[in-house]
Amino acid sequence: MMTSRTQGYIYVAITMCIWGGFTITARLNAIWHISAWDIAVLRFSLAFCILMPILIYKKDLNFLFKKEPFVLAMIGGVAYCLTSYSAFHYVPAAHAAIFLNGCIPLCTALAAYFIFKQAFDKHTWLSLSIMLSAISVMSLLMYEETGVAFGFGDLLFLISAIWWGIFTVLLKQWKLSAWHSMAGVAIWSAIVYVPIYLLFLPKHLDQASMPHLVMQTIFHGVFVVIVATLTYVEAIKRLGAFQAGSVVTLAPFIAAIVAVPLLGEPLSFAIICGLIGMGVGALQPWRWFGRKDSLQLALDQKNQLKNK
Incomplete structure (x- = not known):
């Protein structure tokens, strides 16, 4: 019989495959x-059609x-999807690992500071220093190579990381169950976004082939929205938030390497420096055996004071 820890790593492996696949398929x-407007409506619509009948049946x-x-x-549904999907139309997959996934821990810490006045701990300061150094070196090298240090797609990824950081902090504070979090985000995203898409946004579904549309709809509407959310939460229950999150964070970085032969994307020395620096800053390997992150400890203390 598998131990709880072994089960946790199995859930982590499943989540990594899906998150890594998100980077490749989004590119x-x-x-x-397939435009960002189109993939978002396909993703939300399918998830809605699956989840809404289940919620009605369960009352x-x-x-x-x-x-x-x-x-x-x-925040974590409509805004995040539109900015992140749009960014992939401007820059290669490796940029997502750097400016999206690499910046998410930093943006989460900033969101915790501005929303809940949670000060940075020493680990966050060290991580921030490593990330800023990596981005500075990478930007300098990219400017020397191409004449452009920071593109529009990179800005969109950074905005996406900000959305996800705010989403993560609010999710921690509000303590919704994994099922309610996932279902609520999927259903409300569809209710709000689908009518706006149908009435006002440009549509390019006729420019893509049906097999491509079907594959992307199933992957993003089922695996990314539903399966990855549930497996990630189960991994956190068994391994803890920091260890599970650290391992899963590797997935987009691995996907960026896979994208080189698979999609024929370039991997310059500047991008390699950015991947290494942002990977170390995001993973924070010196904290691998640490306990709860400072935000979670602060929220726990706050809730304890409320209950007294």
């Missing part, structure tokens, strides 16, 4: 002429009428 959207709809699922959906 393929640009190659297959579990009341949580949808609270503000928390709606706010999380607008």
Whole structure:
């Protein structure tokens, strides 16, 4: 019989495959002429069609009428998806590992500071120093190589990291279950975004082939939205938030390397420096055997004071 720790690493492996696949398939959207507007509506629509009947059957709809699922959906659903999917149309997959996944821990710490006044601990300061140094060196090398240090796609990835950082902090504070978090984000994203897409946004579905649309819809609507969310939460339960999160963070960096032969994307010395620096800063290997992160400790203390 498998131990809880072994189960945790199995869930981590599944999550890594899906998150790594997100980087590759999101980049393929640009190659297959599937716009960010289109993939977002396909993703939200399929997830809605799967989850809404389940919630109706379980008579579990009341949580949808609270503000928390709606706010999380607008930030971690609609806003995050549109900016991150759009970014892949401008820059290679390796840039996502650096400016999106690499910056998420930093943006999460900044969100905790501005929303809950949670000061940076020494680990965050060290991580921040490593990341800023890596971005500075990479930008300098890229400017020397191409004449451009920071592109529009990189800016979109950075904005996406900010959205996800805010989403993560709010998710920790509000303590919704994995099921309610995932279902609420998917359903409210569809309710808000699909009508806007149908009425106002440009549509390019006729420019992509049907097999490509079907593959992307199933992968992003089922595996990314539903499966990865549930496996990630199960991994956290068994391994802890920091260890599970650190291992899973490796997935986009691995995907960036895989994209070189698979998609024929360039991997310059500047990008290699950025990947290494941001990877170390995001993973924080010196904290591998540490306990809870400072934000979680602060939130726990805050909740304890409320209960007294």
